[in-house]
Amino acid sequence: MNVYAIRAIYINELSRTWRTLYQSIASPVISTALYFVVFGSAIGSRMQAIDGVSYGAFIVPGLILLTVLTESVSNASFGIYLPRFLGTIYELLSAPISAVEVVIGFVGAAATKSVILGLIIFTTARLFVPFEVVHPVLAFLYLVLLSMTFALFGFILGLWADGFEKLNLIPMMVISPLTFLGGTFYSIDMLPGVWRQIALFNPIVYLIEGFRWTFYDIATLAPLISLGLTVAMLAACFAVVVWIFRTGYRLRN
Numbered sequence: 001m002n003v004y005a006i007r008a009i010y011i012n013e014l015s016r017t018w019r020t021l022y023q024s025i026a027s028p029v030i031s032t033a034l035y036f037v038v039f040g041s042a043i044g045s046r047m048q049a050i051d052g053v054s055y056g057a058f059i060v061p062g063l064i065l066l067t068v069l070t071e072s073v074s075n076a077s078f079g080i081y082l083p084r085f086l087g088t089i090y091e092l093l094s095a096p097i098s099a100v101e102v103v104i105g106f107v108g109a110a111a112t113k114s115v116i117l118g119l120i121i122f123t124t125a126r127l128f129v130p131f132e133v134v135h136p137v138l139a140f141l142y143l144v145l146l147s148m149t150f151a152l153f154g155f156i157l158g159l160w161a162d163g164f165e166k167l168n169l170i171p172m173m174v175i176s177p178l179t180f181l182g183g184t185f186y187s188i189d190m191l192p193g194v195w196r197q198i199a200l201f202n203p204i205v206y207l208i209e210g211f212r213w214t215f216y217d218i219a220t221l222a223p224l225i226s227l228g229l230t231v232a233m234l235a236a237c238f239a240v241v242v243w244i245f246r247t248g249y250r251l252r253n
Contacts (some may be wrong), residue, residue: 072114076110134215156244
């Protein structure tokens with residue numbers, strides 16, 4: 001394992017975050033804070049508790065994931081697309097570093113950014129609504145696992161995209177809508193029968209339900225299903241990335 005190469009990629013990607021601090025950290029936090037102001041404080045004070053949890057506290061896990069999932073995909077996709085766009089990908093491909101080590105460097109940095117962002121949003125949420133986390137260790141581990149999963153997905157997106165427009169296509173047109181419709185602002189048990197069944201085809205529903213369980217020990221769906229789906233998505237994304245590097249698909253485009 002080429003630890004020096006992994007560390008070089010990791011540090012380089014993280015340094016880009018500090019150079020664009022407003023875009024990488026401040027902007028997502030401010031946007032999420034506005035959700036807490038509107039839905040948590042203004043509207044939440046007039047909403048009934050859901051499963052014994054105040055509405056403002058109920059939406060906290062979903063809002064954290066709304067930002068973390070989107071940023072994980074965006075950070076990882078841009079991180080690997082930029083070398084392709086600038087042509088510096090050839091330096092990476094000619095270096096004595098394996099595909100796994102490249103993935104660890106890029107995905108590790110993207111996941112780290114997302115975890116830091118999630119923790120900042122968590123701290124920000126405490127300023128607007130009071131809540132306690134029942135399983136804090138599990139919540140942190142689940143956050144890390146989800147960040148890694150969607151960072152891997154973003155890495156694949158960065159290899160697939162042939163323009164900057166496509167980098168924003170999936171996060172804005174797929175990830176964000178699915179998260180909004182995945183129970184961020186409501187429990188799926190509140191939906192009519194047919195719509196509840198349709199919602200079960202949304203994979204983000206299971207992720208939010210699992211993450212919310214780590215907060216309040218309540219879940220409409222079994223937490224093990226959420227964990228199993230997350231691990232399956234992580235394994236599938238990793239298999240696709242390994243295949244891409246073995247075949248050289250779009251690496252030089």
